[in-house]
Amino acid sequence: MIDREAHESETIRLTINDVVQEFEIGGRAYQVSPYETLAETLRETLGLKGTKTGCNQGACGSCTVLMDGIPVLACMLLTIECDGKAITTIEGLQNQATGQLDEVQQAFVDHSAFQCGFCTPGLIMASKALLSINPSPTEAEIKEALSGHYCRCISHYHVVEALLSLAGKSGK
Amino acid sequence: MKFQKEYRYIGKAFPRKDAVGIVTGKAQYIDDLELPRMLHGKVLRSPYPHARIKQIDTASAEKSRGVKAVLTHKNVPRWMTGTPRHVRVLDEKVRFVGDAVALVAAETEAQARDALALIEVTYEALPAVYDVEDALKADAPQLYDDFPGNLLPLDVAVFGPNTLSAIELGDVEKGFADSDFISEGTFSYENIPNPLPIESPGVIAEWSEPNHLTVWSATQCVYWHRHMMLPRMGFPDIRTIGTHCGGSFGSKNYSTQPMLYAAALARATGRPVKVCFSKAEHFGAFVLRLGSRFRGRVGLKKDGSVQAVSGEWLVNTGAFSDQTQAQIAVGLGEAQLMLRCSNWDLQAKLVCTNRCPSGMVRGFGGQELESALLPVFEDAMARGDIDPVEFFKKNFVKPGEGYYWREGNWWISKGKDYSEAIESGAQAFGWAEKWKGWHKPTAVNENKRIGVGVSVHGNADVGESFSEAYIRLNPDATATIHACVAESGTGQRSNLCKMVAETLQIHPDKVSITPPDSLMNPFDFGLVGSRGTYAVASAVISAADDAKEKLFEMAAPILKTTPDDLDSKDGFVFVKRDPDKGMPWRKALGLMQTCTGFGRFEPDYSKPNFLILFAEVEVDTETGKLDLLRVVTATDVGQIIDPPSLEGQLHGAIGAAGIDTAIFEESLIDKNSGHMLNMNMMDYKWRSFPELPRFENRILETSIQTHRYKAIGVGEISTSPGPSAVLMAASNALGTRLKGYPLTPDKILEAIGKISGGRS
Numbered sequence: 001m002i003d004r005e006a007h008e009s010e011t012i013r014l015t016i017n018d019v020v021q022e023f024e025i026g027g028r029a030y031q032v033s034p035y036e037t038l039a040e041t042l043r044e045t046l047g048l049k050g051t052k053t054g055c056n057q058g059a060c061g062s063c064t065v066l067m068d069g070i071p072v073l074a075c076m077l078l079t080i081e082c083d084g085k086a087i088t089t090i091e092g093l094q095n096q097a098t099g100q101l102d103e104v105q106q107a108f109v110d111h112s113a114f115q116c117g118f119c120t121p122g123l124i125m126a127s128k129a130l131l132s133i134n135p136s137p138t139e140a141e142i143k144e145a146l147s148g149h150y151c152r153c154i155s156h157y158h159v160v161e162a163l164l165s166l167a168g169k170s171g172k
Numbered sequence: 173m174k175f176q177k178e179y180r181y182i183g184k185a186f187p188r189k190d191a192v193g194i195v196t197g198k199a200q201y202i203d204d205l206e207l208p209r210m211l212h213g214k215v216l217r218s219p220y221p222h223a224r225i226k227q228i229d230t231a232s233a234e235k236s237r238g239v240k241a242v243l244t245h246k247n248v249p250r251w252m253t254g255t256p257r258h259v260r261v262l263d264e265k266v267r268f269v270g271d272a273v274a275l276v277a278a279e280t281e282a283q284a285r286d287a288l289a290l291i292e293v294t295y296e297a298l299p300a301v302y303d304v305e306d307a308l309k310a311d312a313p314q315l316y317d318d319f320p321g322n323l324l325p326l327d328v329a330v331f332g333p334n335t336l337s338a339i340e341l342g343d344v345e346k347g348f349a350d351s352d353f354i355s356e357g358t359f360s361y362e363n364i365p366n367p368l369p370i371e372s373p374g375v376i377a378e379w380s381e382p383n384h385l386t387v388w389s390a391t392q393c394v395y396w397h398r399h400m401m402l403p404r405m406g407f408p409d410i411r412t413i414g415t416h417c418g419g420s421f422g423s424k425n426y427s428t429q430p431m432l433y434a435a436a437l438a439r440a441t442g443r444p445v446k447v448c449f450s451k452a453e454h455f456g457a458f459v460l461r462l463g464s465r466f467r468g469r470v471g472l473k474k475d476g477s478v479q480a481v482s483g484e485w486l487v488n489t490g491a492f493s494d495q496t497q498a499q500i501a502v503g504l505g506e507a508q509l510m511l512r513c514s515n516w517d518l519q520a521k522l523v524c525t526n527r528c529p530s531g532m533v534r535g536f537g538g539q540e541l542e543s544a545l546l547p548v549f550e551d552a553m554a555r556g557d558i559d560p561v562e563f564f565k566k567n568f569v570k571p572g573e574g575y576y577w578r579e580g581n582w583w584i585s586k587g588k589d590y591s592e593a594i595e596s597g598a599q600a601f602g603w604a605e606k607w608k609g610w611h612k613p614t615a616v617n618e619n620k621r622i623g624v625g626v627s628v629h630g631n632a633d634v635g636e637s638f639s640e641a642y643i644r645l646n647p648d649a650t651a652t653i654h655a656c657v658a659e660s661g662t663g664q665r666s667n668l669c670k671m672v673a674e675t676l677q678i679h680p681d682k683v684s685i686t687p688p689d690s691l692m693n694p695f696d697f698g699l700v701g702s703r704g705t706y707a708v709a710s711a712v713i714s715a716a717d718d719a720k721e722k723l724f725e726m727a728a729p730i731l732k733t734t735p736d737d738l739d740s741k742d743g744f745v746f747v748k749r750d751p752d753k754g755m756p757w758r759k760a761l762g763l764m765q766t767c768t769g770f771g772r773f774e775p776d777y778s779k780p781n782f783l784i785l786f787a788e789v790e791v792d793t794e795t796g797k798l799d800l801l802r803v804v805t806a807t808d809v810g811q812i813i814d815p816p817s818l819e820g821q822l823h824g825a826i827g828a829a830g831i832d833t834a835i836f837e838e839s840l841i842d843k844n845s846g847h848m849l850n851m852n853m854m855d856y857k858w859r860s861f862p863e864l865p866r867f868e869n870r871i872l873e874t875s876i877q878t879h880r881y882k883a884i885g886v887g888e889i890s891t892s893p894g895p896s897a898v899l900m901a902a903s904n905a906l907g908t909r910l911k912g913y914p915l916t917p918d919k920i921l922e923a924i925g926k927i928s929g930g931r932s
Contacts, residue, residue, distance in 0.1 A: 049204035050197015052418070054370045055451040059853035062370060090197035105195040109187050112816035115824075116661030117194035118201060118371045118418030143861035150853065152369050152419050153661045154823040156864055158816060 012083035016046065017092030025080055032079050039063045039074035042089060050090035050121050054150065061149035064122035065089045071129040090121035093128065103166060104128050111162035115153030123149050127163055136168040182674050182881055183812050188666045189684070190416070190659060199416045202374040202390040203448045210376065211240055213437045213447040214284035216274040216291050217457060218266035221300035221526040221846025222313060225264050225273065225293060232290040233276060238283030241440040242291065243275040248436050251405045253428050256328050258316055259492045261432045266295075267315050267491040268527050269846045270457035272429070277437040277445050300526035300846050304362075304465055304488040307525045315491065315524045324493050324522040326500065334580025336501040339481075339508060339516040341576070347480025347515030351471025355551030358467040361543035361895065362488065363838035363913050364460040365829035366856065367533045371418020373427040373458055374448030377434035383408045385438075387431055389424075390417040392660035393698020394688040396426035404428075405435070414688035417660035421534040421828035422888075423459040424660070425700060428494060455851030459531040460839055461829050462499060463488030464540035468518070470549050476558040476566045478513035485520045485541060490529040496522055496537075501578035502633060502701075503537030507545060508575040509630040509780045512567050527841050528848065534828050536701070538631060539892035543833075543913065546627060546896040550909060554610035560900065561603055564628045565594045569780060577632055577777040587632075587779040587884075588808055588876055594628075594784050596870045597806025601786040611907045619794045622801070623905025627893035628784045633701030634885050635776035635878075639711035640694035643672060643719040643769045647758035649743025651676055651719070653685040653712055656693035657704070662887055663817035664704040668712050670813060671881060675716040677741040694770075702781060702885030705813060710773040710879040719769025726767065727760035779878060781886045783807045785825060785893040788865075789901040793924055796917030798835055798902055800865040805890065807869075810876035811883040821887030822869045831894025832859055834902075836914050 010025045012032070023032040023041070032041055039056075042048040042065070051074055054062030058076040065074045066088040093102035101109065104127050114120040123146060130137055130145040137145065142163045151159075193199040230242040245262040253259045262272055274291050278284035299313040306312055307322040315322055326337035348354055375397075376388040385408045387397045394414035402410060417424060434447040449458060468483015485503075489496040500520045507518070533539075553563060569575055570589045577583050598604065606614045606624045615622040642654035653672055659665050669683040676683070686692050696708060724735035727745045731738070731753060739748050746754030761767060788802040805822050812818055825831050836857040840849040850856045875882035895913060902920070903910045910923050921927045 043204075048197075049200070052197075052201070052371075053203070054418075055853045057451055057852050057854070060370060090195075094196050101192070101195065105192075108195045109191040112185065112188060112191070112663070112820065114191075114194050114661075115663070115817075115820050116369070116371070116417060116419040116659075117190070117199055118369075118416075120194050121197045124195060140862070143864065146861045149861070150370055150858055152367075152421070152827045152858075153820065154825075154827040155820060156861055157823055157867060158820065160861075 012080060014082050015086040017089060021046065023079065034078065034080055036079050037075050038077040038079050038082055041079040042074060048089050048091050052118055052121055054119065061126065062119050062122040064125045066125055066129055069129065069132060071126045090124060104131065107162040107166050111158045111165065113158040113162040114155050119149060119151045123159055131166060137163065139164060179674050181670050181680055185815050186666070186670060186680055188663050189669060201371055201418050202376065202388065202415045205376060205388055205415060207376060207378065207444040210444045210446055211277040211279060211437065211441055212281040212284050213275060213277045213433055213445045214281065214288055215272050215433060215453065216288045218269060218271045218273050220266060220295055220297050221269050222298040223266050223295040224298060225266065226296050227294040228274065229292040230274065233287040236283065236287040236290055238279035239276060239287045240443070241277045241437055242287070243436055243440060249439065251432055253404045253432065253494065254492045255330060255495060255497050256325060258318060261436055269848065270528055271491065275433050275437055277441050302525050302527055302841060302843055304463055304486045304523045304525065307523050315526065319524065322524050324489065324524055326497055326520060326522055328497050330495065330498040331501055331579035335497065336504045336576055336578050336580050337520050339504050339518040339576060342515035344480045344482040344515045344517045348469070348471045350473065351479040352474045353552040353556040354469060354471045355548055356469040357548050358465065359544045359547040360465045361540055361913055362463040362465060363833050364463055364530060365833045365837040366455060366460055366839055367421040367423045367828045369419025369421060369423065372449040372451055372454040373424055373430050374446065375427050375430040375434045376444055376446045377431065377438040378444035379439050385409070385435055386411045386413065388413045388415055389427055389431065390415050391424050391426055392417055392420040392658050393425045393700055394656050394658050395690055395696055395698060397431055398690050400426060401431065412690045414658040417658055420660040422532040422536060425532050425698065451853065452851050455856065456528055456848045459533060460490065460528055461533045462496065462530040462537065462540045464544045466544040466548060468548065470552060472552045472556055472558065474556055476563045478511050478567050480515040481511065481513055482517040485518060487520060487522050488525055488530065489522060490525055490527045492524060492529050493522060494529065494531045496530065499532065499537030503541040505575060505577045506538030506629065506631055507541050509569045509632065510542065510564065510567065510628050512569050512573055526846055534888050535892045538629065542629060542892060543895040547899055550900065550903070557609065559607060560626050561594060561598050564626065564784065565591050568628055568630060568782065583632065583777050585778060585780060586877065588874065590782040590808055593782060593806045593808040593872050596872060597784045597786060597804055600806065600868055600870045601804040603786060606788065611904055611909065613905050613907060619792055620790050621793060621905040622788065622790050623901045624786065624788050625897040625900030625904060626784065626786045627897035627900070628782065629889040629892035630780040630782045631701055631889050632777045632780040634703055634706045634781050635779055636701045636703045636707060637697035637775055639696045639708045639773040641711040641715040641771045642694060643712065643715040644766050645719050645723055645757060645761065646766050647761045647763055649678060649757045650682040651678065653683065654693045655685060655708065655712055656688050656690060656696040657685065657708060658688050658699055660699060662699060662704060662821060663814060664699055664708065667813045667817065668709060671709050672712055672716045675713055676720060678743055702888040705883050705885030706878045707773045711771040713771065713879050715769045715771030717769065718771060719767055722767040722769060723757065723760055727755065730755065730760065779876065779884060781884050781889065783886055783889050783893060785897050787831065787894065787897040787901045789898060789905055791902055791905045791920060796920040798915050798920060800831065800835065800898065802866045803831070804868045804870065807886050808872035808874055809884055809886055810878065811873050811881050812871060813881070813883055818871065819869055822890045823867060824887065825890040825894050826859055828891055830891025831898055834895040834898035834913050834915060836916060838914050
C-alpha cells in the first residue's frame with residue numbers, strides 16, 4: 001500500500017549559510033520530524049557542529065545562530081518553524097573562498113576572548129548581531145547584548161575588550 | 173614588577189594554537205564526534221533517594237525500536253569504582269535521586285530515551301538521610317553494609333600509607349594557653365554548588381579486541397581514563413583520547429560513571445557507544461562540591477599569629493566517594509599553608525548521605541575546608557582588632573617553614589615569601605582606606621552598605637605527580653611535542669609549545685603538540701592542581717634539552733667541534749664562538765630523519781603557590797540583595813608565560829562554584845523527597861555579563877626556583893579565597909556576623925532582623 005503521507009509530505013526550505021536546504025517533514029530516516037529542533041537539524045542532519053548545545057533548555061546561549069540576522073536559540077526553535085528563513089551559523093562567518101576570518105572572529109582570536117571555547121560560537125553570533133545594528137556599542141550595550149550567554153571559564157572581560165576594539169571600526 | 177630577563181616568546185601574548193578552530197566552530201568537542209556504527213547510551217535514573225530494586229523488567233524496552241542492549245544490575249559488568257571500591261556500575265540499591273538503575277543503547281538518542289520509559293521497576297523505598305550529622309546518628313538509615321555509621325574509611329592510602337586524614341602537631345592545649353584570643357564555633361560551607369562547565373560530561377567507548385578498550389572523552393586529565401580505570405575494570409588495555417574539553421574545573425578530571433556506562437554498553441553491543449549526559453543529569457548525577465562543616469576552636473596571639481587549631485572537619489560526600497579522601501588530604505595540607513601554626517588537632521570525618529555525589533572540583537577540598545574554617549577565626553580576630561591582611565601576611569607559610577602535605581610527609585617550603593604580593597594587592601585595592609575595622613562598613617548610603625573582605629589560598633600540588641614527554645626535532649626546523657595534555661581552557665598546550673620554542677629558539681609556530689592520546693604519548697598525570705606550568709613544562713623543557721643535545725651530537729663531527737661548543741637558533745646549528753659557522757637542522761639530522769629527546773618530572777611538593785583576593789560588596793538592607801562591586805587578586809607567578817591565559821584563569825574566580833557560592837550559587841535538595849529543586853540553568857543562578865564586578869589582577873614576577881623559566885602555576889586556586897572573602901565583606905558591610913553561605917536575600921534580611929524564619 002502506498003503511504004499517502006510519504007507521497008505528499010510537506011517540504012520546507014531554509015537558507016543556511018547562503019545555501020538553500022530542503023527538508024521533508026516526517027518521521028522516517030532522512031526526514032525532519034515535526035519535533036526536531038533547529039540545533040538538531042544543524043548538528044546532526046547537516047553536520048554543522050559549530051553550533052553548540054550547552055543546556056538544551058534555552059538558558060545558556062551556546063546554540064545562538066542568526067535567523068534573518070536576529071540572534072535566536074537553535075535549541076528552542078523547531079526546524080519546521082524556520083521555513084523560508086535564512087540561518088547563519090558560526091560556519092557561515094569565515095570567508096570560504098579566502099579563508100579570512102570575520103572581524104568578530106579575528107577580534108576574539110586577537111584578544112584570547114575564550115578559554116574552553118565551547119560558548120564562543122554563540123557569543124560570536126550574538127556579537128555579530130549586535131554590531132550589525134549598533135556598530136559602536138558601549139561597554140554597557142555589549143554586556144546587555146550578551147547577558148543571555150553563559151561562560152563558566154569567565155572569558156567575559158576579554159570578550160568585552162574584543163568587542164570594544166571593534167566598536168566604530170566598520171559599518172558592516 | 174619584573175626582575176627577569178626578556179625572552180623572545182615567553183611572557184608575550186600569542187594567539188592560542190586552537191584559536192582559529194574555536195572561533196570558526198571547528199574545534200571538536202566530545203558530542204561533535206561521531207564514529208561509524210556508533211550507538212547512543214541513556215541512563216534510567218532513580219526517583220527515590222534510597223531504595224532497593226525489588227524487580228526490574230526490561231522485556232518491552234529490549235523489543236523497542238532501535239534498541240541494541242538493556243543493562244541492569246543483573247547483567248552489567250562487575251566493575252567497581254569509588255574509594256575504597258564500593259561503587260558498582262549499577263547496583264540493586266539506589267542511594268540518591270538520579271542514581272543509575274538501567275542503561276540502554278540504541279541507534280539514536282531518541283530511541284534510547286523512548287526505551288527507558290518501557291523499563292518497569294518496582295522499588296522498595298528506604299528512609300534517607302541528607303545532613304552530615306544526622307547521618308552519624310545511631311538510628312540513621314545506612315547507605316552501605318560495609319560502612320556502618322555511614323562513615324567511609326580514611327585509611328585508604330590514596331597517596332600512600334601515611335595519607336593525611338588529620339593534622340596532629342604540637343600541643344593544642346598549650347597553644348590555647350598561649351593564645352590571647354580564642355574563638356569557637358561551627359561553620360558550614362554546604363551549598364554543594366555545581367562547577368557546571370557549559371559542556372556536560374560525555375564519553376565514547378569502543379571495544380576493538382576482546383580486551384582492548386578505546387575511550388574518547390572531554391577531560392582535563394586524559395590519562396586518568398587509563399591509569400585510574402585499569403584496576404577498576406579488571407585491567408583491560410585502555411587507550412584514552414581527549415577531545416576539546418568544554419570546561420571542567422576539576423569535575424571532568426575524568427568521567428567515571430559516563431565512561432563505565434559507555435564501556436558496558438559497548439561491550440554488550442560490540443559497537444561504539446556514546447554517553448553524553450543531559451544538563452539535568454549534569455546537575456543531578458555528576459559532581460558537586462563537597463559538603464564541609466568545621467566545628468572547633470582556634471586561638472590567636474595579639475600579634476595575629478595562630479597558636480592553636482582544634483576540631484572536627486565533617487565532610488559530606490553524598491552517595492559515594494570517588495576521590496574524596498584525596499581531597500581531604502589536600503584540603504588539610506592547604507589549611508596549613510595559609511595558617512602556619514605549631515599546634516594542630518584537626519580530625520576529618522568522611523560521611524555518605526543520600527544525595528548526588530560530591531567529588532573533584534577546582535579547589536579540591538581546600539576551598540571547602542577554608543570556607544568553613546576561616547569564618548571561625550572572625551571572632552578572635554575581631555576581639556583582637558587584627559587586620560586580616562596582616563593576619564594572612566603573618567600566617568601564610570614562608571620559605572624555611574614546614575607543613576605536612578597530602579602523602580603525610582613533612583615538607584619545608586622552598587617557595588616564595590608572598591608578602592610583597594599581599595602588599596601589592598592591598599595597595600591596588602585601597603585596603604588601608606577601605607578597611608574600617610571588624611564589622612564596620614566602609615561606607616553607608618541610606619539602605620546601601622558597603623563592606624570589604626579578604627582571603628588567601630595556596631597549594632603545593634603545582635609540582636604534583638609525574639609527567640613524561642618526548643620532543644621530536646624535524647629536519648624542516650620544526651619540533652613536535654609528544655605529551656598527553658588536554659585542552660580544557662587553560663591554553664596550556666599552546667604555552668608548552670611556547671616554552672619549547674624558547675628552549676629551542678624557534679618560533680612558536682614551528683612547534684606543535686600531538687593530540688592527547690595515550691597510545692602516542694608517554695604518561696602525564698594531567699592538568700590538575702595548576703601543575704601544567706611547573707610539572708608538565710619541566711618534562712617538556714628537559715625533553716627539548718635532551719633533543720637539542722642529540723642534535724648537537726650529530727652536528728659536532730660535521731662541524732669538527734664538540735657538542736658543548738654548539739648552539740641553535742631559528743633552526744640553524746652554529747659554533748658558539750664562530751656563529752657564522754654552522755648548518756641547518758636538516759643537514760645535521762638528514763633530509764628525512766628526526767631525533768627525539770625525553771624528559772621526565774618527578775613530584776615536588778615544596779613550592780606552594782599563592783593568591784590573595786580582595787572583595788568589595790554592597791548590601792541593600794531593604795531588599796537583602798548583595799552586589800559584588802569589585803575584586804582584586806594578587807599573586808606572584810615567578811614568570812608569566814602567556815598574559816591573557818593567566819588573566820583568564822584569575823578571572824575564573826567568579827566562575828566554577830567560586831566566589832558566587834558566597835552569594836547565590838547552591839544546589840537545593842528537598843529534604844522530604846531527596847529531589848534537587850534547581851537542576852536547570854534558569855533556577856541554578858549564575859552571573860551574567862551586566863553583573864560583572866570590576867576586576868583587577870596584580871601579578872608579580874619574582875623568580876621562583878622551579879624550572880628554567882622560573883614560573884609557577886596558579887590557575888586552579890582562583891576560586892578558593894572568594895567565598896570567605898565575600899562573607900567577611902558582607903559581615904563588615906552589615907556590622908554583624910553572617911552565619912552561612914550563600915548570602916541570599918533571606919539570609920541577609922534575617923541576619924539584620926528584618927524577617928524571621930528564613931531558610932536555616
